[in-house]
Amino acid sequence: MSKRTVEVTLATSGLDAEGRPQRSPLVVNEGGRVTTLEPMPALEPELEGEHMLINIGPQHPATHGVLRLVLELDGETVVRCIPHVGYLHCGFEKIGEYRQYNQIIPWTDREDYLNSPGNNVAFSIGAERLFGVEVPPRCTVLRVIALELSRIMSHLVWLGTTCIDIGAFTPFLWSFQERERIYTLFEQWIGARLTTTLTRVGGMGADIPDGWMDGLRDFIRTLPKTIAEVDRMVTRHGIWVGRTIGIGALNAEEALNYGLSGPMLRASGVDYDVRKDFPYCDYETYDFEVPVGTTGDVYDRFLVRMEEMRQSVRILEQAVERLPDGPVNVDDARLILPPKSKATSEMESMIHHFKQVMEGPRPPVGETYVAVESPKGEKGYYFVSDGTPKPVRWRIRPPSFVNLSAIPKMAEGHLLSDVIAINASIDIVMGEIDR
Amino acid sequence: MSTPALVTAGSAAPDHVPVTPRNLPNRGGPANPSAERIRLRFSAAHVRTEVVWGETTVYIQPASALEVVRYLHDDDAEQYDYLADVTAVEYRDLELPVQVVWHLRSIPYRRFLRLKAELARTAPLRVPSVWPVFKGADWLERECYDMFGILFEGHPDLRRILMWEQYQEGYPLRKDFPLRGRFSRSEQLRQALAAQPETRYSMHELSIADAFEDLPAEMRQRLARGQRPGE
Amino acid sequence: MVNIVPPSQEGWITTRLDLLVNWARANSLWPMPFGTACCAIEFMASAASKFDLARFGMERMSFSPRQADVLICAGRVPFKLAPVLRRIWQQMPQPKWSISMGACASSGGMFDNYAVVQGIDTIIPVDVYVPGCPPRPEGLLYGILMLQEKVKRERLSDNRLRDEMEPDPSSKLYIPPPVIDELSEPFGNSVHQTRSGL
Numbered sequence: 082m083s084k085r086t087v088e089v090t091l092a093t094s095g096l097d098a099e100g101r102p103q104r105s106p107l108v109v110n111e112g113g114r115v116t117t118l119e120p121m122p123a124l125e126p127e128l129e130g131e132h133m134l135i136n137i138g139p140q141h142p143a144t145h146g147v148l149r150l151v152l153e154l155d156g157e158t159v160v161r162c163i164p165h166v167g168y169l170h171c172g173f174e175k176i177g178e179y180r181q182y183n184q185i186i187p188w189t190d191r192e193d194y195l196n197s198p199g200n201n202v203a204f205s206i207g208a209e210r211l212f213g214v215e216v217p218p219r220c221t222v223l224r225v226i227a228l229e230l231s232r233i234m235s236h237l238v239w240l241g242t243t244c245i246d247i248g249a250f251t252p253f254l255w256s257f258q259e260r261e262r263i264y265t266l267f268e269q270w271i272g273a274r275l276t277t278t279l280t281r282v283g284g285m286g287a288d289i290p291d292g293w294m295d296g297l298r299d300f301i302r303t304l305p306k307t308i309a310e311v312d313r314m315v316t317r318h319g320i321w322v323g324r325t326i327g328i329g330a331l332n333a334e335e336a337l338n339y340g341l342s343g344p345m346l347r348a349s350g351v352d353y354d355v356r357k358d359f360p361y362c363d364y365e366t367y368d369f370e371v372p373v374g375t376t377g378d379v380y381d382r383f384l385v386r387m388e389e390m391r392q393s394v395r396i397l398e399q400a401v402e403r404l405p406d407g408p409v410n411v412d413d414a415r416l417i418l419p420p421k422s423k424a425t426s427e428m429e430s431m432i433h434h435f436k437q438v439m440e441g442p443r444p445p446v447g448e449t450y451v452a453v454e455s456p457k458g459e460k461g462y463y464f465v466s467d468g469t470p471k472p473v474r475w476r477i478r479p480p481s482f483v484n485l486s487a488i489p490k491m492a493e494g495h496l497l498s499d500v501i502a503i504n505a506s507i508d509i510v511m512g513e514i515d516r
Numbered sequence: 517m518s519t520p521a522l523v524t525a526g527s528a529a530p531d532h533v534p535v536t537p538r539n540l541p542n543r544g545g546p547a548n549p550s551a552e553r554i555r556l557r558f559s560a561a562h563v564r565t566e567v568v569w570g571e572t573t574v575y576i577q578p579a580s581a582l583e584v585v586r587y588l589h590d591d592d593a594e595q596y597d598y599l600a601d602v603t604a605v606e607y608r609d610l611e612l613p614v615q616v617v618w619h620l621r622s623i624p625y626r627r628f629l630r631l632k633a634e635l636a637r638t639a640p641l642r643v644p645s646v647w648p649v650f651k652g653a654d655w656l657e658r659e660c661y662d663m664f665g666i667l668f669e670g671h672p673d674l675r676r677i678l679m680w681e682q683y684q685e686g687y688p689l690r691k692d693f694p695l696r697g698r699f700s701r702s703e704q705l706r707q708a709l710a711a712q713p714e715t716r717y718s719m720h721e722l723s724i725a726d727a728f729e730d731l732p733a734e735m736r737q738r739l740a741r742g743q744r745p746g747e
Numbered sequence: 748m749v750n751i752v753p754p755s756q757e758g759w760i761t762t763r764l765d766l767l768v769n770w771a772r773a774n775s776l777w778p779m780p781f782g783t784a785c786c787a788i789e790f791m792a793s794a795a796s797k798f799d800l801a802r803f804g805m806e807r808m809s810f811s812p813r814q815a816d817v818l819i820c821a822g823r824v825p826f827k828l829a830p831v832l833r834r835i836w837q838q839m840p841q842p843k844w845s846i847s848m849g850a851c852a853s854s855g856g857m858f859d860n861y862a863v864v865q866g867i868d869t870i871i872p873v874d875v876y877v878p879g880c881p882p883r884p885e886g887l888l889y890g891i892l893m894l895q896e897k898v899k900r901e902r903l904s905d906n907r908l909r910d911e912m913e914p915d916p917s918s919k920l921y922i923p924p925p926v927i928d929e930l931s932e933p934f935g936n937s938v939h940q941t942r943s944g945l
Contacts, residue, residue, distance in 0.1 A: 679827065685861065696859065705826065705869055708864075
């Protein structure tokens with residue numbers, strides 16, 4: 082297993098007393114030469130004043146949805162940060178108890194809506210373990226393609242919105258252009274842009290159409306150019322560096338204790354990636370690296386996510402090469418609907434069709450927790466079955482919910498404007514936090 | 517400047533190569549070695565061990581949950597340093613006890629363990645909070661309280677998180693809670709709209725707000741009665 | 748351009764003035780994106796370069812309700828968010844319009860449960876409903892064009908047009924509770940079927 086550390090040599094002109102890189106903004110001169118500014122000396126508080134209470138959200142452009150933050154400010158410094166969530170609580174888990182397994186998949190689209198295909202795949206892996214079936218190899222590779230495309234999709238939205246939050250508008254337009262291309266790919270594959278409902282328990286909703294791979298090859302050939310363009314524009318930009326380095330840092334121990342996962346955890350220096358450590362979909366057979374940061378500040382999270390997109394492209398390249406022929410669905414009449422022509426002409430197929438639609442497949446009594454590496458972190462689905470066609474409990478382990486719970490720890494002591502950068506770096510999606 | 521990762525997954529068990537699990541049996545199979553150690557060490561608290569679909573579940577007495585979790589977190593042979601999830605399960609058969617579920621991961625050993633505690637329905641649903649060990653349990657336990665009404669003793673700030681504080685219909689994920697709520701839609705909407713957005717501050721937020729006098733009279737009265745103004 | 752036939756009681760000047768004012772208003776609607784869920788992502792896609800909402804005079808996103816003309820409610824609205832949406836609508840100055848984007852905002856969509864408002868028309872008045880889950884950007888653009896048509900038909904002489912709706916002081920609802928129940932549960936007893944068990 083190969084892992085590597087993202088190098089954060091840039092602008093770390095020294096370490097502070099706690100061993101974290103000092104925040105030292107870079108300035109690009111007219112000749113393109115980069116110089117480092119000395120950090121501003123901390124101003125002594127001269128004025129004694131009352132603390133101020135500021136309410137951000139639930140309707141605020143920088144909260145990425147309907148998050149609400151209540152900040153207690155001393156001047157411009159955050160003394161206390163109290164997040165309030167639940168403004169998008171839609172009762173997913175309750176609805177899941179009233180639906181058959183295949184019927185739940187459309188809800189997984191709308192829960193982390195930046196990463197719908199990834200959620201579909203995660204749900205199906207979990208449900209298949211509960212039913213005790215193994216999908217054919219072609220399906221597994223298609224699922225890897227869907228997972229990595231949706232990781233890129235989600236990171237692109239994160240990139241665009243984070244850049245807007247920190248003050249750059251153009252990357253938003255670039256990343257949405259790339260996203261439109263992924264939308265087109267999914268639309269050709271399954272018929273929907275955003276809410277795909279791509280998988281079924283025991284297979285896929287559809288095999289890829291003819292010529293689809295050419296579109297995907299074209300996409301993975303050109304995506305790195307866009308990433309490189311954003312990289313050139315943002316990564317060494319003085320304002321960007323000044324606003325992200327040393328902001329919202331968490332060390333490895335704190336990050337683990339808060340239960341963070343995904344790029345948040347890896348930026349803090351823990352190389353835990355579900356794809357490597359608890360693999361699914363044969364991820365152990367792909368050659369890719371897990372970027373790991375060192376300081377766990379906003380800048381490291383940015384670098385980790387940018388690198389993850391490049392690694393996703395690597396995985397996609399390998400998946401395109403190895404896609405085998407064969408069926409995409411398991412050969413199991415309990416789970417997979419027969420073709421329409423057979424359902425209307427053969428008695429046995431008609432019975433299977435009727436049983437599946439009217440009653441639904443029944444898994445054995447049992448429970449399982451299946452986690453995948455979603456773009457936000459460890460996304461887990463926990464199923465408990467009592468042998469009926471509907472789950473007793475369908476629990477979503479929401480990575481950004483847990484990641485967000487650490488925001489008071491990260492924000493306190495920073496400036497008000499840094500809270501926006503920290504919030505953007507968590508990459509929250511309220512649909513998943515509140516469910 | 518390139519420093520190695522500060523915590524490396526699998527560092528305690530370098531020979532173990534993780535692979536995608538295949539053909540798991542419904543029941544049985546190799547159990548997580550931690551289960552046996554919990555049974556030996558906490559013989560009074562250990563109830564039973566199950567292996568379902570390759571995942572080990574250890575049932576423990578609710579009162580000793582914090583003790584067991586602390587041992588799993590601190591002991592060098594266990595190193596369960598990652599709390600994935602805290603949740604609860606209520607079965608459709610209302611005779612069965614409510615279960616509280618902890619999903620733990622040991623990142624150095626790459627192990628997964630599920631702890632379960634069964635809460636009898638005869639008494640109020642109470643279980644010790646694991647917040648002293650895992651700070652990440654804070655919101656997860658609050659959510660579990662919000663959705664199931666399970667009290668986590670020792671939690672620093674146990675209040676509703678997803679529903680608002682004045683929500684009167686109960687605990688939504690309990691099986692006796694109807695899918696569409698207890699009240700009619702118009703009554704639900706009336707109650708929701710009747711809540712002033714200003715009332716959604718918690719007590720310690722209001723304590724620093726100098727706008728106390730500007731609050732609605734109804735809310736000041738409730739605060740004076742010592743009622744918590746809510747989420 | 749909409750063909751306006753002036754009613755007999757209106758003079759030439761007022762109708763021409765209508766035309767001018769409505770033309771200006773319809774082509775510079777400043778949207779207030781109240782984005783909550785998946786539809787907000789499609790709204791962002793509509794605002795991005797491929798679909799380019801700016802073509803319809805919506806260049807300036809107004810995240811403050813005080814400077815907005817159109818509330819675009821994109822996404823599901825749970826009960827916890829209902830007072831927020833009502834407050835934002837009340838903060839918007841007249842003239843104001845609203846678009847309900849997506850199935851969840853229009854009717855509760857697939858979230859027929861304890862947490863979600865079954866259609867934001869029980870909270871605020873809605874001018875245009877855009878169906879879809881989520882609607883494609885083309886769908887949203889079509890809804891915006893429909894709203895522009897609607898704006899172009901408004902008459903200055905219609906003094907009821909700009910009336911602010913006053914909710915019932917005791918219940919804070921615009922429309923009577925039985926109507927809300929009927930709007931929310933159009934299939935009547937299906938609710939009771941669900942309430943009786945699984």
